[in-house]
Amino acid sequence: xxxxxxxxxxxxxxxxxxxxxxxxxxxxxxxxxxxxxxxxxxxxxxxxxxxxxxxxxxxxxxxxxxxxxxxxxxxxxxxxxxxxxxxxxxxxxxxxxxxxxxxxxxxxxxxxxxxxxxxxxxxxxxxxxxxxxxxxxxxxxxxxxxxxxxxxxxxxxxxxxxxxxxxxxxxxxxxxxxxxxxxxxxxxxxxxxxxxxxxxxxxxxxxxxxxxxxxxxxxxxxxxxxxxxxxxxxxxxxxxxxxxxxxxxxxxxxxxxxxxxxxxxxxxxxxxxxxxxxxxxxxxxxxxxxxxxxxxxxxxxxxxxxxxxxxxxxxxx
Numbered sequence: 436x437x438x439x440x441x442x443x444x445x446x447x448x449x450x451x452x453x454x455x456x457x458x459x460x461x462x463x464x465x466x467x468x469x470x471x472x473x474x475x476x477x478x479x480x481x482x483x484x485x486x487x488x489x490x491x492x493x494x495x496x497x498x499x500x501x502x503x504x505x506x507x508x509x510x511x512x513x514x515x516x517x518x519x520x521x522x523x524x525x526x527x528x529x530x531x532x533x534x535x536x537x538x539x540x541x542x543x544x545x546x547x548x549x550x551x552x553x554x555x556x557x558x559x560x561x562x563x564x565x566x567x568x569x570x571x572x573x574x575x576x577x578x579x580x581x582x583x584x585x586x587x588x589x590x591x592x593x594x595x596x597x598x599x600x601x602x603x604x605x606x607x608x609x610x611x612x613x614x615x616x617x618x619x620x621x622x623x624x625x626x627x628x629x630x631x632x633x634x635x636x637x638x639x640x641x642x643x644x645x646x647x648x649x650x651x652x653x654x655x656x657x658x659x660x661x662x663x664x665x666x667x668x669x670x671x672x673x674x675x676x677x678x679x680x681x682x683x684x685x686x687x688x689x690x691x692x693x694x695x696x697x698x699x700x701x702x703x704x705x706x707x708x709x710x711x712x713x714x715x716x717x718x719x720x721x722x723x724x725x726x727x728x729x730x731x732x733x734x735x736x737x738x739x740x741x742x743x744x745x746x747x748x749x750x751x752x
């Protein structure tokens with residue numbers, strides 16, 4: 436699914452029931468964002484944790500506030516899917532109910548009811564050529580021409596669409612705010628994935644030793660952009676969170692499911708085995724805080740990365 440198709444789907448959403456399934460989280464989030472823009476926020480209800488089906492039904496049945504329409508979004512799970520399935524055909528004409536569920540069993544009564552009385556959209560993980568086209572389209576939306584070779588290079592660097600979009604945002608907003616981004620521009624900014632000792636720095640941070648600061652200084656002396664270092668840290672923490680989640684679910688062949696080179700995947704899994712999920716979530720939060728400090732100009736980029744490295748090392752202890 437590409438950007439124009441997604442925009443069209445969101446525009447055509449009417450009241451009723453919609454089931455969103457699939458692994459491409461960014462597409463689902465973007466779809467929901469565009470749908471929400473059509474509603475007054477006071478009439479938008481979002482349920483993010485496991486909810487009682489009756490609470491969702493009550494939210495759907497409540498008359499909208501000074502409007503003819505309301506939106507109810509349910510993410511992940513409900514205690515009684517069959518009860519919700521029985522309700523789908525009776526959703527009030529003023530309500531749009533969107534249920535987000537990554538993995539859906541098509542044999543269940545819930546899926547059959549959704550198919551019969553509602554609309555099902557599947558946001559499956561993009562193939563390499565789809566990701567490449569998506570990045571080109573996304574850049575075009577920002578009035579930037581992303582050279583196809585540059586897009587192809589980026590697809591080899593990122594693990595999913597969200598990573599790719601973040602790369603484009605960084606390039607457009609902070610590095611090349613002109614009208615075109617070519618292959619050399621991307622290479623100059625991001626360098627090569629394994630070179631520049633970037634993984635030495637990341638490994639030393641994860642090991643919780645003081646060598647991370649030395650590795651950081653080596654990177655900066657070599658001219659590696661601090662924003663690239665930060666983006667790589669965020670990239671790794673996203674993979675660590677994904678790996679830890681798969682390990683928690685006792686999924687087989689975790690390295691193969693990460694979508695990166697096997698060497699990097701095995702290192703990620705080995706680190707993921709050493710800590711619990713909240714540890715990696717905390718690390719990701721620290722990275723995002725550093726990114727915010729840099730973007731707002733609160734701290735210079737090099738200093739922000741040094742502080743981040745120290746905080747990440749401290750978090751290991």
